[in-house]
Amino acid sequence: MSEEFPTPQLLDELEDPQNSAVLDSNKGLSSNRVLKDIFAGTVGGVAQVLVGQPFDTTKVRLQTATTRTTTLEVLRKLVKNEGVFAFYKGALTPLLGVGICVSVQFGVNEAMKRFFHTYNASKNANISSQNVDLSRSNTLPLYQYYICGLTGGVVNSFLASPIEQIRIRLQTQTSNGGDREFKGPWDCIKKLKAQGGLMRGWFPTMIRAGHGLGTYFLVYEALMAKEISTGLTRNEIPPWKLCLFGAFSGTMLWLTVYPLDVVKSIIQNDDLRKPKYKNSISYVAKTIYAKEGIRAFFKGFGPTMVRSAPVNGATFVTFELVMRFLGED
Template sequence: MSDEAGSSVFLEDETHQYNHDSLRIVKDLFAGTTGGIAQVLVGQPFDTTKVRLQTSTAEDITTMKVIKDLVKHEGLKGFYKGTLTPLIGVGACVSVQFGVNEYMKRLLKTYNKTYKGIDSKILSLPQYYACGLTGGLVNSFLSSPIEHIRIRLQIQKNSGKNAEFSGPLDCIKKLLKQKQLMRGLPVMMVRAGHGLGVYFLVYEALIANQIKKKSINREDIKSWRLCLYGATAGTLLWIAVYPIDVIKSIIQSDNLKSPKYGTSLFKVGRQLYLKEGLPVFFKGLLPTMLRATPANAVTFTVFETSMRLMG
């Protein structure tokens, strides 16, 4: 074979590999988007209740009181306040989370094969954590402003002309004007980085255990197991980061012009502890745990199902 022919074959292989990788990334992102949309539709009522609890200053606040007040004053649609932003935004966020996680898994599998001589579809536990951590850090730049907007709309009790924000676009416009859209980003990076590290570590560890135990392919794992693994991963995620999430919610719901707490993770945490004690870091935990089970069960199941359908 001539050098020209060899070069031609090499270029064709390179192009094929590039197209294959690009298509895989598109599939990962699309599957993540479907999982994210499902997560929002299932979890939004729980999330609204959680945020109202976290940001309330009333001493007698309870989950049932928040729910009763929401239904009484805002109707059932009150549970879906600010849904448009997360429906679009969380779809994109979960897409990035899963997309980066899947890319990192492929990268580390190649690294293991090339430099460690380990040709396996299963990674080590620290590597699974690193994949999720990377996805969380990258995703923070997208999820932080989205959650900030959602929280501002969720805690807004007035409507019509009396409302501070008329909707998501108005909220974005006003936050940009005050240079506050990215408020809470450093705290979000801590929460999302560690949280998603735990999230994907737990899920992938359960998947890997099933593959080794049953000697089956990932595609052969039954849907009910995917639901169970997703629910478990989501629950442990929130146990790992909930106090940090409370601090983030306080920062992102604080007064824009004259903040009461500031934006530092440790400074805000210290102020909350001195004012309300340790229980403050677990306000809203019940609806969060109730949300984590169905929302994350649905997220992973829809993601895995989408991946299987696309091949």
């Protein structure tokens, strides 16, 4: 590796502590910072849904199709039979829910980063535990970024699982008018709860979210740390780079978890009264592999990968710009 970018331990010494904001740990972390994390994450989540919902609807239709089909065929039938607004079927729930989910993801991730800054400083005898640098521009070892994202993913799965369950049920509902099984998000919630299916698919969601978000934030923060190592502060990194880093991070996330996401979607779309797949990851995997081979685990892969770049670029750039607007303190 060139001398310009040292071995990627990404430790706090990459930036001069004297140029960073120092927080007296005796005063504790201001609740304003936590609220800012949550608010910025919520706005980022809204941007994510608005950009990504059409791609996500297409992906879910492909993942849950019972016969072989293509992206173009799904798009053609959807527009012809249901109209262009069908791309936003089930959007109300994620618009509200994903905003909350992303705020949890980013909020927990930022809280864990502050925890590791404090932990690392307390281990260093040369740094007073009373003056711990919690600047967002300060950097951590790579493995700690993975743990931060993983923790956010596990916590978030308790919210993401029912939200995605509702969205998938509405997205795969092709009938209109009085023939619809679910009249809307609230009707779907009531019926799922009554049949004990609201948390179906939580375990695969937890695994996907944990590892996926660990990868997601690891890649993003590694790219940000590389920029910081050149002498820039976090706030000086241009928005186009934030967008590019977010796009690449989202792409890496889906490359690592996509087959599991297919299994999760099938479990969450299964019949509520007589589940065909027994709510089992291994049973779904064996069944769809026996029927269609390895390609079964990559249904909808194209739309997802096309979606991941703009959606996650929008999410990260929105989060970072809102944080800059609100200020670091």
